Amino acid sequence: HLSNPLPLPPGPPRYPLIGNALNTPTVMPWKTFRDWIKTYGDVIYLQIPKQSIIILGSARAATDLLEKRSDIYSDRPKIVMHELIPMRWNFPLLGYSSEWRANRREFHQYFNQHAVANYQSIQLHECRAFLKRALDNPTQIGQHIRLIYSAIILKVVYDMDITDMKHEYVQLAEKVAHNVSPTLVPGKFLVEFLPFLKYLPKWLPGMHFKRNATLCEELIRQMVNGPFDVVKQSIAEGTHGKSVAASLIERLQSHAESEGLQEELARNVAGSAYLAAADTTTAAAQSFFVAMSLYPEIQRKGQAEIDLIVGRDRLPDFNDYDKLVYVQAIMLESMRWIPVIPLGVPHRAMREDEYMGFRIPEGATILANIWAMLHDPDDYPDPERFNPGRFLKDGRINPDVRDPLQLAFGFGRRICPGRWLSSASLFMTIASVLHTLDIRPILEPDGKPYDPFTTIVDGVILSPDKIPCTLSPRSQSAERLICDDVLNTSDMRA
Numbered sequence: 442h443l444s445n446p447l448p449l450p451p452g453p454p455r456y457p458l459i460g461n462a463l464n465t466p467t468v469m470p471w472k473t474f475r476d477w478i479k480t481y482g483d484v485i486y487l488q489i490p491k492q493s494i495i496i497l498g499s500a501r502a503a504t505d506l507l508e509k510r511s512d513i514y515s516d517r518p519k520i521v522m523h524e525l526i527p528m529r530w531n532f533p534l535l536g537y538s539s540e541w542r543a544n545r546r547e548f549h550q551y552f553n554q555h556a557v558a559n560y561q562s563i564q565l566h567e568c569r570a571f572l573k574r575a576l577d578n579p580t581q582i583g584q585h586i587r588l589i590y591s592a593i594i595l596k597v598v599y600d601m602d603i604t605d606m607k608h609e610y611v612q613l614a615e616k617v618a619h620n621v622s623p624t625l626v627p628g629k630f631l632v633e634f635l636p637f638l639k640y641l642p643k644w645l646p647g648m649h650f651k652r653n654a655t656l657c658e659e660l661i662r663q664m665v666n667g668p669f670d671v672v673k674q675s676i677a678e679g680t681h682g683k684s685v686a687a688s689l690i691e692r693l694q695s696h697a698e699s700e701g702l703q704e705e706l707a708r709n710v711a712g713s714a715y716l717a718a719a720d721t722t723t724a725a726a727q728s729f730f731v732a733m734s735l736y737p738e739i740q741r742k743g744q745a746e747i748d749l750i751v752g753r754d755r756l757p758d759f760n761d762y763d764k765l766v767y768v769q770a771i772m773l774e775s776m777r778w779i780p781v782i783p784l785g786v787p788h789r790a791m792r793e794d795e796y797m798g799f800r801i802p803e804g805a806t807i808l809a810n811i812w813a814m815l816h817d818p819d820d821y822p823d824p825e826r827f828n829p830g831r832f833l834k835d836g837r838i839n840p841d842v843r844d845p846l847q848l849a850f851g852f853g854r855r856i857c858p859g860r861w862l863s864s865a866s867l868f869m870t871i872a873s874v875l876h877t878l879d880i881r882p883i884l885e886p887d888g889k890p891y892d893p894f895t896t897i898v899d900g901v902i903l904s905p906d907k908i909p910c911t912l913s914p915r916s917q918s919a920e921r922l923i924c925d926d927v928l929n930t931s932d933m934r935a
């Protein structure tokens with residue numbers, strides 16, 4: 442303990458025993474937490490039984506603590522649900538430990554800024570496959586969008602070709618995300634408040650969480666082992682292609698000190714990438730589609746830039762990146778407008794600390810209100826308006842405007858290590874779509890446009906609850922480009 446105990450940060454009034462359990466919002470809490478900043482400031486304290494929670498409401502507070510003091514704040518809180526579902530395989534949730542470090546080091550080898558250039562042909566292939574699917578079956582846009590990012594990650598990690606959302610491993614990932622994501626919301630499940638509940642039998646009324654835990658455990662086991670075992674088998678038979686899993690197996694096998702542990706590491710790195718990549722990037726892409734349907738003039742500006750730079754005779758590729766400045770700005774604004782992980786992934790204070798004259802207790806759960814930061818009107822005036830122009834000055838990305846990618850992917854030693862892969866996927870999706878397709882809104886039954894800010898989600902990931910738009914080719918030449926695309930008529934991805 443510090444020798445001179447300081448007050449805890451301010452927060453809403455607490456009641457004996459239950460603390461803030463009753464005034465902690467469960468629906469879109471990031472908005473309530475943002476509104477509280479006016480009353481309590483940008484470092485807010487909440488107490489729920491057995492948990493101190495600190496909510497950081499500004500980019501400055503998040504940077505000061507999670508980045509500049511990352512030696513204190515790089516741990517993760519233990520979530521009761523995860524004592525029920527073994528989560529050691531999932532390194533995003535591991536505590537700050539040598540095990541986490543080993544996972545993160547291996548992950549980084551395959552997803553760092555330089556390594557992800559190896560996956561560009563896969564990303565191009567899947568973005569263009571999307572265009573084709575959008576033409577062939579325009580009523581299934583939501584499915585087609587998800588498929589892009591599931592297919593990219595499964596190809597990169599396991600060399601698996603996915604052409605359909607019905608593929609068993611895609612279905613599995615969907616089920617895991619659906620069942621596991623809600624368990625990551627702090628305080629979401631009753632069990633978080635009443636830890637003794639975990640000892641009650643599963644069949645008691647209200648024991649939903651325990652049944653859910655058993656289901657999650659089985660799904661996760663299948664997800665982490667299924668595709669990995671396929672790769673292992675193909676290595677044994679000498680038939681494997683290039684993939685992160687194959688490379689991990691081969692590299693780690695050569696350090697044979699403890700084969701079991703090495704294999705577990707390879708399994709977990711591959712499995713974590715598979716789980717963390719698809720839903721997140723899908724959510725960001727969904728925001729892009731919704732934004733384009735609501736802001737036709739911005740869509741037209743993006744299309745005009747691509748027409749100028751790429752022309753009508755070929756599809757865009759990664760060599761166009763530097764020149765497609767407005768498209769880059771649309772990508773940044775899509776990441777800002779509807780923040781994918783509005784409260785980040787919780788960190789934990791490993792020891793007591795002091796900040797702005799307040800005491801941060803050891804063990805406190807630290808939430809970064811990324812939503813509030815990306816909607817801070819000081820950095821982003823009129824924040825609910827989709828306005829890529831806010832990032833531009835003299836035809837370039839303006840370095841004086843805060844880069845939303847420095848907030849949207851979290852902070853410090855835990856910052857998202859998949860951010861280069863997802864930004865590249867998102868950029869290529871936006872460029873490919875704007876180049877060839879028109880996006881038009883489908884109005885709500887009352888004739889009004891869809892409002893994404895009324896969307897309510899149940900998990901850590903925030904996304905529009907539907908994609909109310911139609912896609913059609915911009916021109917006959919665009920349609921021909923999509924249909925004639927060489928990447929999709931012959932396999933050039935090797």
Ligand code: HEM
Pocket residue numbers: 532533534545548552713714715717718719721722725781782785786787788849850851852853854855856857858859860862863
């Ligand atoms: C738009 C897409 C994405 C967003 C918004 C996003 C956001 C985040 C955030 C906020 C965190 C927590 C950072 C923190 O603790 O402060 C995180 C962690 C992580 N992300 Fe992402 N992510 C995205 C895509 C991806 C992709 C494509 C991958 C895999 C290729 C990935 C892999 C991971 C992993 C492994 C972690 C855990 C890191 C750790 O705990 O050390 N993410 N991500």
